[in-house]
Amino acid sequence: MEVPGRTQDSSPKDSARKSLSRQRTIFCQPCSSDGDTMVAIGYCQNCNEYLCAVCLKVHRKQAVSRNHIILDGDNMPKVTLPTVTPNACSDICTKHENEIIKYFCMSHDAVGCGDCMIIDHKSCKVDRIQDISTEYFNGTEHQNILKKVEQFVKDMDEIKRELQASEGNMRQAYTQAIKDVKAFKKEIIDYLNKAESEMLEMINERKKKNEMLIQELQQAESSIGRNIREIQTKLQLQVNQANDLFVEAKQVKAKLDVIDENLNRLKKDISIDVYTFQHSSSMEQMVKACVPLGDIVDGSKQKIENRASKHDCLVSGKEVTDHTGLDRKSISEMDAYFDCEINIKTQDDASDCFIGKCALICPSQIIVADEKNKCVKLVDVNNKEVSKYNLKYSPTGVAVVNPNRVAVTFPGDRKIQFLTITAGNKIIESDMINVHTSCKKIAIHEDKIIGITDTSVEIMSMSGQLIKSLSHPNMKWLIDIAVIPSSQIFYVSNSLKCFDVFKFDFDGNLIATYKDKDLVDVRGLEVTRDGTVLVCNWTKYGSIHMITPDCKKIKELLKDDRHVRYPWCVTFCNETNKLFIVNNVSNLDKKFKNVLKVFQLR
Structure with missing residues (x-):
């Protein structure tokens, strides 16, 4: 029975369900x-x-x-x-x-x-x-805290990104360090292979010379022996015939004098020099000292160095020193202070020295070319001692090929002489090559000789064969040359009409020029490890101009220094920061003659 006002859809149970x-x-x-x-x-x-x-x-x-x-x-x-x-x-x-x-x-x-x-x-x-x-919830302090926390969240996100980047840099640094170690190891092995080849070549050359000498001596012995046996036979045949014996004896008498002379010469020449290999004491010290390949350097402190500096201890010097450059000032930040002077005139020198070029072999040793006394001299920087080796001709330039080998130029005779420096610091002549022109000064670049004449730059093989000749309107009277290792760049000093330093590439393109109102005349050049160029300002109160790799003036060293007069040549040691200068001019005061001036940069 239906109740009024209530339908089936509005039952209490249904209403409760709908309400819930x-x-x-x-x-x-x-x-x-x-x-x-x-x-x-x-x-x-x-x-x-x-x-x-x-x-x-x-x-x-x-x-x-x-x-x-x-x-x-x-x-x-x-x-x-x-x-x-x-x-x-x-x-x-x-x-x-x-x-x-x-x-x-x-x-x-x-x-x-x-x-x-x-x-x-x-x-x-x-x-x-x-x-x-x-009230605090909507206040300034709460809002500031929220903002600060929000900033903290952003900072953490940034830190997270930097950590991820650092992780990537870490992996990259690891990979690059491994690669660099292996590359440097290869450089050392390549250098040792090359040094071995040069040493074997010297031994083979000595063997060929000795073999040729033995062959000549054997031929001479055979010829003299035949003559003696022939005379002996003739004399024996005439032994019972007095007249014939007399005639034969008189005829061979003149031959006997010749044979006697030949025998004496043969006895003198028959002794062949026996040679042995004497290893480099510097290499031996490196091996005994277990010298490491390098160091792990903090990238924020590591200076940018020329790649060639990685093997300076093998190619540019005999002593092993620290090459990291940590906490060292750059050369451009240093000033030069007089250290000492070394007398380079020996007792048997016929005249005062005229040093056309000096070159650093290692931190403790310099070689100089003495043109007037026809010799080269090894200067022991530490002990201030000089050893001399006389040459056939007058040298005007000298360059270091490696720690045991140098080359000197004889422009008047169009020759270049290679010299070997033994472990005992004795000099022996190696091969001499003929060149097509008069090279006054030379530099060694990888496996090439870079020489200068008055008006050109000559690029040659190590055997003297011309590869390329470079000329330029600005090359009027070239004085010196310096080559940047592991590059195709060189600098020349020019001293006619304009007194400038020019920077060229190996194609003869002029890249940059250095000229300065205080540069009165130019002579010797030197390029340091970091690419800084040192230029001798050849004047009475001379100096050394220090310029950037792109020929911009940095500063002038030793200006008005009482030890510097007409500086002719300069060399620099990157390991000890020592600067070496030789003064040259025809009427130079005696106290500036015959000495190598040493300055300390600091």
Whole structure:
């Protein structure tokens, strides 16, 4: 029987179902953060979170949340409350474990429990946290903290990116360091292979010479032997015939004198020099000292160096020194101070020295070409001793091929003489080559000879064969040449009409020019390891101009120094920062003659 005012659709059960379906279902917030969907049965006013049965049980057990106010069932809010609401304080005081932090002291910007306020802040104005917390939420301090935290998040993101970049740089540095070590090892092996080939070539040349000498001596012995046997036979045949014997004896008498002379010469020449290999004492010291290939250098401190400096200890010097350059000033930042002078005139010199060129073999040894006395001289820098080797011709230039081999130029005879320096610092002549023109000065570049005439630069093989001849309108009277290792660049000094330094490439293209009002005349050149060019300013009160690789003036060294007059040639040691200068002019004062001036850069 139907009741008025109620239909089937509006039964109490159906109305309740529809009412419940219209209510919003609230889920546990801690579970939701883990991706789980659990219906909330309670709400924590302190934490402002909805909790399921499991989370609520844990919440009531934990010491930190045991005293929180929990609303459950119909008492809990049916919608998510605002993030900040005034709620009861629940954080436990660190000093008084049974008390809750409820108060704030504005004077000391500190929070604490009631005991804290009584003991430490009884004379201060104290507020209840519950009374001021809502206002604080929208205050400046809270906003600043939010901004600072936001900035911290950004900083951490940046740090993360930098860490990732650093990790990439670390891997790259590791790979590059391994590559560099292996490349340097290959350079050393290549150098040793080349040095071995040169030594074997010298031994083979000596063997060929000795074989030719033996062959000539054998031929002479055979010829003399035949003549003696022939005379002996003729004399024996005429032994019983006095007249014939007399005639034959008189005829062979003249031959006997010739044979006697030939026999004496044969006896003198028959002794063949026996040679042995004497290894380099410098190499032996390196092996015994277990010298490392290099060092691991902090990239922020490592100077940019020319690649050639990596094997200076093998190619440019006999002594092994530190090549890292850590905490060292660049050459351009240094000044030169007089250190000492070394007398380079020997007792048997016929005249005063005229040193056309000097070159550094190693930090303790320099070779100089003495044109007037027809010799080269080895200068021991440490002991201030000089050893001399006389030459057939007058040398004007000298260049270091390797620590045991140098080359000197004889322009008047169009020859270049190679000399070998033994482990005992004795000089022996190696091969001499003929060149197509008069080379005054030379430089050794890899496996080539770079020489200068008055008006051209000649690029030749090590055997003297011309590869290329370079000329330019600015090459009028060339004085000296300096080549940058591991590059196709060289510098020349010119001293006619214009007193300049020119920078060319190996194709003869003019790259840069250096001229300066204080550069009166030019002579010797030197390029340091970092590419700085040193130029002798050849004048009465001379100096050394220091210029950049692109021919810009850095500064003038030793200007008005009492030890410098007409500086002719210069060389520099990258290991000790020592500068070596020789003064030259026809009427030079005696106190400047015959000495090698040594200056310390610091």
